Amino acid sequence: MSHRVLVIEDNVLNLELVTDLLEADGFIVSQAKTAEEGLRAAQQGIPDLVLMDLSLPGMDGLAATKLLKSDPATRHLPVVALTAHAMQGDETVAMHAGIDAYLTKPIDTRTFSQQLASILAKARMTKNPLG
Ligand code: MN
Numbered sequence: 001m002s003h004r005v006l007v008i009e010d011n012v013l014n015l016e017l018v019t020d021l022l023e024a025d026g027f028i029v030s031q032a033k034t035a036e037e038g039l040r041a042a043q044q045g046i047p048d049l050v051l052m053d054l055s056l057p058g059m060d061g062l063a064a065t066k067l068l069k070s071d072p073a074t075r076h077l078p079v080v081a082l083t084a085h086a087m088q089g090d091e092t093v094a095m096h097a098g099i100d101a102y103l104t105k106p107i108d109t110r111t112f113s114q115q116l117a118s119i120l121a122k123a124r125m126t127k128n129p130l131g
Contacts, residue, residue, distance in 0.1 A: 002026050002027060002028045003026075003027050003028070003048045003049065003117075003120060004027070004028045004029075004030065004045070004047040004048050004049075005022055005027050005028070005029050005030075005047055005048065005049050005050075005051055005116065006029075006030050006031075006032065006038060006041055006042055006047040006049070006050045006051070007019060007022075007029055007030070007031050007032070007051045008032045008033075008034075008035060008037075008038035008050065008051065008052050008053055008056065008061065008064065009031075009032075009033070009051070009053040009056075009082060010033050010034065010053060010055075010056050010057055011053070012033070014053075014082075014105065014107075015031055015033065017107070017109070018051065018082075018107065018112070019031060021107075021109060021112050021113055022112075022113055022116070024113070025113035025117075027113070027116075030045065030047065034056060034057060034058055034059070035056050035058060035059035035060065035061065035063065035064035036058060036059060038050070038052070038064060039064055039067060039068065042068060042074050042077065043071075043073065043074065046073065046074065046077070047077065048077075048078075048120060049077065049078045049079075049080060049116065049119070049120050049123070050068065050077055050078070050079045050080070051080050051082055051103075051116070052064060052065060052079050052080065052081050052082060052099075053081075053082045053083070054081050054082070054083045054094075055083070055084070061081060061082075061083075062093065062094060062097040062099075063097075065079050065081075065097045065098050065099055066097050066098060068098070069097070069098035075098075078100045078101070078119060078120065078123035079098060079099055079100050080099075080100060080101045080102070080103060080116065080119055081094060081099045081101070081102045081103070082102075082103055082104075082105060082107075083102060083103075083104060083105065084104070084105045100119070100123060101119045103115060103116075
């Protein structure tokens with residue numbers, strides 16, 4: 001079964017790159033360019049994983065993650081932050097917001113899909129160790 005990834009990213013080039021990489025590896029991708037649009041998309045068709053740019057116009061990715069994690073319908077969704085910054089200093093803040101994992105930009109196009117697949121596998125293992 002194909003995994004569905006919701007990509008929330010305001011940079012169009014990056015959004016297209018990530019979409020192409022994931023679709024090439026069999027993921028089903030839906031796109032949003034703002035947090036608000038992404039939250040609506042997450043409610044309407046619950047994905048398997050959310051890839052969240054942290055720096056977004058309007059509501060930022062941390063605030064959007066907090067909302068996803070406070071909603072019973074979406075709180076189980078793994079949220080992977082996509083960030084240009086090394087997050088060392090902000091890690092605690094991000095963990096409190098509920099970010100499950102990070103990928104840093106620029107993304108490594110050779111390993112990107114695999115990284116996401118292993119994060120997804122780990123999230124499923126945590127949620128349901130036997131299945
Ligand atoms: Mn951005």
